[in-house]
Structure formats: C-alpha cells, structure tokens
Amino acid sequence: MFLIMKLDGHYILYAFIGIWLFISPMAFNTVWAKDFIVVIDAGHGGKDPGAVGKISKEKDINLKVALKLGDRIKKNCQDVKVVYTRDKDVFIPLDRRAQIANEAKADLFISIHTNSVASPKTVKGTSTWTLGLARSDANLAVAKRENSVIMYEGDYQTRYAGFNPDSSESYIIFEFIQDQYMSQSVRLASLVQQHFKGTCKRGDRGVHQAGFLVLKNTAMPGILVELGFISTPEEERYLNTEAGANNLANGIYCAFLNYKEEQQAQSASIISVFDEVKEQPKEQPKELPKEQLKEPLKPSTPVVATNEIIFKVQILTASSVLNKNDKRFKGLKDVDYYKDGKIYKYTYGASADYNEVLKTRRRLAGNFKGAFVVAFKNGKRIDTNKAIEEFKKKRNK
Ligand SMILES: [Zn+2]
Structure with missing residues (x-):
C-alpha cells in the first residue's frame, strides 16, 4: 500500500493491476505485506x-x-x-x-x-x-x-x-x-x-x-x-x-x-519489472515536442580496457528503452542504462569513488526511494559488496 500511495494520479491503478495480475497474492504477501x-x-x-x-x-x-x-x-x-x-x-x-x-x-x-x-x-x-x-x-x-x-x-x-x-x-x-x-x-x-x-x-x-x-x-x-x-x-x-x-x-x-532500505530497494526493483509490463502502453505526455519524445537514451558508455571499478546509482528498471524526458526520471538529466537480460536498468552518476556515489544515492533518495548503488567492471555489472571491499582495500593502500 505504501508503494502505491507514493505514485501519482492514474499510476495507482496501473501499478496495482500490474502487480495483481502478474504475481499471485501469495507472492505479493511475501514481498510487501510481510x-x-x-x-x-x-x-x-x-x-x-x-x-x-x-x-x-x-x-x-x-x-x-x-x-x-x-x-x-x-x-x-x-x-x-x-x-x-x-x-x-x-x-x-x-x-x-x-x-x-x-x-x-x-x-x-x-x-x-x-x-x-x-x-x-x-x-x-x-x-x-x-x-x-x-x-x-x-x-x-x-x-x-x-x-x-x-x-x-x-x-x-x-x-x-x-x-x-x-x-x-x-x-x-x-x-x-x-x-x-x-x-x-x-x-x-x-x-x-x-x-x-x-x-x-x-x-x-x-x-x-x-x-x-x-x-x-x-x-x-x-x-x-x-x-x-x-x-x-x-x-x-x-x-x-x-x-x-x-x-x-x-x-x-x-x-x-x-x-x-537496501534490501527493500532490491525487492522494489524486482517489483518494478512487473508493473512496467502493464505501464508500457501508456502514452507520453502530449505537451512535449515530438522529436524529443522519439529521442531514446543512449546506453552507458562502456568502460574501455580498464578494470577500474565504477559505481553508479540504479534508480529504476523498465522493459524497454525509455525516452530522455520520461516522467519516471522526474526531470533527472544524463540518465544511463544497462541491459540485464530483457530488462533495462537505469542508472545515474558514475565514479570510481564509492563514497561519492553513496552521496549521490542519498541525494536521490527523496525522488527515487528504491535507489541503490551498483558496481561495474569492464562495463559489466559485478557484485556490489565485493566491489566495495575492493574499493576499501585500494583506498587503504
Ligand atoms: Zn559475549
């Protein structure tokens, strides 16, 4: 219920029906009601x-x-x-x-x-x-x-x-x-x-x-x-x-x-995959110029030939490429994404300094409740905990 209250206007029904249709009441209980x-x-x-x-x-x-x-x-x-x-x-x-x-x-x-x-x-x-x-x-x-x-x-x-x-x-x-x-x-x-x-x-x-x-x-x-x-x-x-x-x-x-908060953000990103499926046919806001609407986001720049760990903040997931001006970005510019199977995962910011990215996450937490830090090496997603450990080891040298 908490999640649904956070969404605005007509979103409420979509999110609710989406979740209701795509996962059984039992799974619903496991993730949210418990x-x-x-x-x-x-x-x-x-x-x-x-x-x-x-x-x-x-x-x-x-x-x-x-x-x-x-x-x-x-x-x-x-x-x-x-x-x-x-x-x-x-x-x-x-x-x-x-x-x-x-x-x-x-x-x-x-x-x-x-x-x-x-x-x-x-x-x-x-x-x-x-x-x-x-x-x-x-x-x-x-x-x-x-x-x-x-x-x-x-x-x-x-x-x-x-x-x-x-x-x-x-x-x-x-x-x-x-x-x-x-x-x-x-x-x-x-x-x-x-x-x-x-x-x-x-x-x-x-x-x-x-x-x-x-x-x-x-x-x-x-x-x-x-x-x-x-x-x-x-x-x-x-x-x-x-x-x-x-x-x-x-x-x-x-x-x-x-x-x-971190654990629940991870559950939340699983949920958003489900409500995305229902949400997708929704029309974009009409007041925006057409060329802007058609401008899809570019995928994140791959990290070329470096095995440096890069941290980013994951803010949401979707089943398709979203437009730059998608409402779900809440006005945030320079959003990146990476693909995980069939799911597009949207991130913001990028730094080798975990503490910097953590600060960014805190800043974004008001608008993106489920935001959490993810890590990449050679452009590929890696285990965040291991990445943090490596980051600390390097820093302490
Ligand atoms: Zn003791």
Whole structure:
C-alpha cells in the first residue's frame, strides 16, 4: 500500500493491476505485506555474566544496548517487528537463541556482546563479526570466549554434538560452512562499523569472521557485535554510561535502517519489472515536442580496457528503452542504462569513488526511494559488496 500511495494520479491503478495480475497474492504477501522481523539477542544473562569488568558485567551492558536498539526500531519503523531473545536478566541456552530467531522466521539476527582480553588493559574499540573461519588466533579467541557459554549448560556435549568451545580442532566445522547469507551479513556488519566509526565516533576494529555457534544455527543473515572492551577501565566506564549505551544503540540502529532500505530497494526493483509490463502502453505526455519524445537514451558508455571499478546509482528498471524526458526520471538529466537480460536498468552518476556515489544515492533518495548503488567492471555489472571491499582495500593502500 505504501508503494502505491507514493505514485501519482492514474499510476495507482496501473501499478496495482500490474502487480495483481502478474504475481499471485501469495507472492505479493511475501514481498510487501510481510513485516520485516529482526531478532535482537542480548548476549549472556542470568547465571552467565559474560565477561566481567571492574564495575560491571557484560550481560547487563548487552541487555541495555539491546533494549535501546529495539526501542528505536519500534518507535520509528512501523513495518518492523522486534523480537528479543531476552528482555530481562535470564539465562538462555545458546541454541535456544537461534531457535527463537528461526521460529520467528526472522529476516535478521543481531547479537550484542562486549569484548574482553586478559591484557593489555588499554585495548579499545568496536568490532562486528559474521560467521566464518577465523583467520587469526586473536579472532579465534573471541569465538572461543563467546562459545564457552555453552559450558553453563550441563548437557552441552550432547546438545552441541561434541563441540568443545576451547579446542581449536572443534572449529574445523566452520571451515567448510556454506553460508548463503554471507554477503548480506557482511554488508550489515560493514554498515555497523561505518556508523560506529562515523556516527558514534568510536574506535573501529573492523569486520571479522569467526566460528560463532549462535550464528551457525540461525537461518538468516546475522551479525555479532562487540560494543567495546569491558577489560579496559576507560571503555568499561563509557559502556556503563547512559550516553554511551544510547550512542552505540544508535549506531546499530542507523546501520539497520541502511541495510533494510537496501534490501527493500532490491525487492522494489524486482517489483518494478512487473508493473512496467502493464505501464508500457501508456502514452507520453502530449505537451512535449515530438522529436524529443522519439529521442531514446543512449546506453552507458562502456568502460574501455580498464578494470577500474565504477559505481553508479540504479534508480529504476523498465522493459524497454525509455525516452530522455520520461516522467519516471522526474526531470533527472544524463540518465544511463544497462541491459540485464530483457530488462533495462537505469542508472545515474558514475565514479570510481564509492563514497561519492553513496552521496549521490542519498541525494536521490527523496525522488527515487528504491535507489541503490551498483558496481561495474569492464562495463559489466559485478557484485556490489565485493566491489566495495575492493574499493576499501585500494583506498587503504
Ligand atoms: Zn559475549
């Protein structure tokens, strides 16, 4: 309904009939009517304190930030359902947390934790984790510490098929893991770190992978956030202030919003293929001169013999070449397109600088709600997440 309200005048009927005729009510439900469900998992609780600092316990910091994050989402996102694995100080077995998310048929799983190291007592900063094989001993140590909570469960050896959280050999199971949600999880993790660094002004220790049991058993994109180090007195004090908890909850919230917007933009571009089919016979506005109407757009200039990655903003899709003055461009000049199968995908702007294109996308977001960043190499569309990773690597050299 939201989508239809956004369209003007006689468009309403076309879009509606188009969608109605071309996809079944069930598919309609799947894409639009279904609420976005996010499970927020405050790590530890009850008899399991998590890491323990000088003045506080990890379980309490995690819960405070988790509830603040949930409050923000509930208050501002009418279409999102928030499910907590715990909203008070209780012990929840690790596999039960994943089960809660799976039973809720969640779209996203966010586990919130606080880091700790034996020494030095000066290490600071945030990090976000996705499921995978730890590439370093330090990364493995984080997974070991977080997984060791299963030892609070008396029957953990049978419950977790002989998994020993302390033994490096146990982690071999993560080596061959096929995670179909990997790219979405990594995308969200990157957004969380971007906001921790930019919006929250906290230390950025980056996005990492390791074998977290709680992420292994969730059937949806998921991340594990480490808010900071309880083992470092200065950071522990910060994490225990109201301002600190608010700031970090806000960072995750902003990343969540960005992520959800991107995901929905991708669904929206699938939908627009359907309503395009019905829309096409519509006449162009009569007041425009004929020669202008017949002037079709030129396809995007292919990038000649360079393997530089170019980012663009995709604004809409259509089943045919649109005219330069098509109403759907909302007055935007210099729109490009590329062809993907039978579909024409329209883009705006082009730069090797991802941040520039991101700015463009933000600028266009008012007129093109579903706009999102796409990437090209040698004139061909490539995976945007991989392109962003490459861009960052190059920039950090
Ligand atoms: Zn933890």
